[in-house]
Amino acid sequence: MKSVSTPLSELPHILLYGAVNSGKSTLFNLLVGQEYAVTSPIAGTTTDVLYKRIELPEVGPVVLGDTPGIGDGSPLGEKRMAATRVALRRADLVLVLQSEEELLDPDLPKFYPNATFLPLKLSFEEEGEAVRRRVIALIIQALKERPKHRCESLTGSLAKRGDMVLLVMPQDSAAPKGRLILPQVQMIRELLDKHCMVVAIQPEELQTTFLKLKGLPDLVVTDSSLFQSVETQLPPDVPLTSFSVLMSAYKGDIGRLVEGAKVLSELPPDAHILIAEACSHVPTNEDIGRVKLPKLLRQKLGDKLVISHVNGNDFPTDLSGYQLVIHCGACMMNRNHLLTRQDEAGRQQVPMTNYGIAIAQLLGILDRVVLP
Structure with a gap:
């Protein structure tokens, strides 16, 4: 019988980040141990985020990501940068390949506070195996030093x-x-x-x-x-x-999600609510995010509500047009991804809550629901 692998959402996410032609894909291939990413001296060779599950000593399985380079002046450069920003939302550890003393963008840690940023200066004139051993040692040390900021179990x-x-x-x-x-x-x-x-x-x-x-x-x-x-x-x-x-507590900050639900009793009749789902699937007439939750919202708050939906990675960077974000349990996301979305909403002073917490609040039974 084939064993079932640990879901990628449960593994540490390590991201390679840097300017075009800084050696990200070369390092990615060294860490993976095979020519997995296409490399060339042409700027913009990496056109999308590439992920690969690898095993690290003392750590176990991790997800390694290679990103398009910063400073891509091609017509698709901004779209490639948007893909990199999505990847940064879920990163636990970001390896920043650089030639200067400072990060390419000194504000990165502010916008992605749940990630650890590790500047790297590499010379690929070194023997490849030596570079690989040195970087893996730095990764292991950085992951060991990361604070434990998640629930250890669902219940x-x-x-x-x-x-x-x-x-x-x-x-x-x-x-x-x-x-x-x-x-x-x-x-x-x-x-x-x-x-x-x-x-x-x-x-x-x-x-x-x-x-x-x-x-x-x-x-x-x-x-x-x-x-x-x-x-x-x-x-x-x-x-x-x-x-x-339970999943929202496991993946995010449940205290803030509970506080966000309290806004439901204060929303204006024509409030604009964003319902965000982590995965992508074809909605059915039993779908909670597309059918059941909107129906309950309108039953309790009125038919003038404006409800928008996003799924997968399509989470807007500008939330200013919404009075509330209601997010799914994020079972397909890693913890940092949901926390980063909560942080983005918080910076824009837009409350965020969760499907289950919102439903309990709307039904008047939130005090009856136990939290881990």
Whole structure:
């Protein structure tokens, strides 16, 4: 049986950044150990961000990214720089190839405060293996020195050894046939690692499950779109949360996301809300971001709301036209990507919240929802 690799969103992201022809792609190939990126003396050879999963000693698997060079004067130069800015949003460690003492852009650490910037001065006249060993040693040291600023688990202290955790997992038409979506897979694996007892059901089986269980569950985790239905059937002393809420705490700053949701009670009738989804897929009539959440927003706040959608990497740099951003759980993003989006919204004084947190606030049950 083929083993399943750790999702790329769970791995450290290392990015090569610098001017055109500064040697980024040459270094990328040295670190990868093969001619993976095209190199040439022609400026602008690298036209998009190129990623490769590699293994590093003492660290394990990481994602290495090669970016288009800064200072590309070609007609596509600005589009290539836009792709680099997206890559910087998700970077944990940025290796800056430079010939001067300062970073190419001294403001980079201010705009990407969650990344570590490591200036490099390399001479490719050295033997390639020597350069590779030296850079890998610097990467390992930099990653070891990075502060631990993430939750260590999805459930945190909400689930402990011996607990019974009930997962209410609708399998609608948007779910991949024969497979579970990533948050459900990660949740089940984590709970098994914690030696919890896991009971996974579809929503229509909730009452039957309560009758068959000898006792009440210690925690219930549901899909955010089912908050109201599950909450009304659940005894008030049973902790309730959702996959989206737990994922947002795992990937972002949940304190700021909860604060952002409070704006929902203060929005004007014609407010402009941006709904941002991390992944790209064809919407269905059961889609939470495109269908269920907008419907609930209009039911609670009125039909004059203006709701826009973006997905994947298409997150606007200018958020000034929005009164609120509602983001998905970001299961397909690494932590830095969501944190950077939160920082960008914060700098522009635009509140940001999360699907599950927003739904709970709109339903008036946010105080009922437990947070890790």
